[in-house]
Amino acid sequence: xxxxxxxxxxxxxxxxxxxxxxxxxxxxxxxxxxxxxxxxxxxxxxxxxxxxxxxxxxxxxxxxxxxxxxxxxxxxxxxxxxxxxxxxxxxxxxxxxxxxxxxxxxxxxxxxxxxxxxxxxxxxxxxxxxxxxxxxxxxxxxxxxxxx
Numbered sequence: 643x644x645x646x647x648x649x650x651x652x653x654x655x656x657x658x659x660x661x662x663x664x665x666x667x668x669x670x671x672x673x674x675x676x677x678x679x680x681x682x683x684x685x686x687x688x689x690x691x692x693x694x695x696x697x698x699x700x701x702x703x704x705x706x707x708x709x710x711x712x713x714x715x716x717x718x719x720x721x722x723x724x725x726x727x728x729x730x731x732x733x734x735x736x737x738x739x740x741x742x743x744x745x746x747x748x749x750x751x752x753x754x755x756x757x758x759x760x761x762x763x764x765x766x767x768x769x770x771x772x773x774x775x776x777x778x779x780x781x782x783x784x785x786x787x788x789x790x
Contacts, residue, residue, distance in 0.1 A: 690774035723748035
């Protein structure tokens, strides 16, 4: 009879230890998964900012190519991005692709290039890329994107 009580006590202690270990493992897993999700979100945000910078660089390249291949002054140009291309047309329908680059195409955005090559953005947010609203900070010369 005494052996049965000891066996039951040992089984109870072992089960309590196993349950405690499982609870600790779950807590650690939840903490780690939140950190992983935050890291992935930050990485996606950085990718959106890099993609926006690529579009900005493509607009600069467009301006420079025009100066190299044409003798006349660069005409002020409005470039729309509609998710299929960035070029001439309307905000909802680009008819002639002007910007050539590798990367995702913004689903919306209006880019102005003046006759001196100054690039400004006439839409708010400036560009939307993969669901991220991106705005150009001309003081910092950098992009800030956030997921909408």
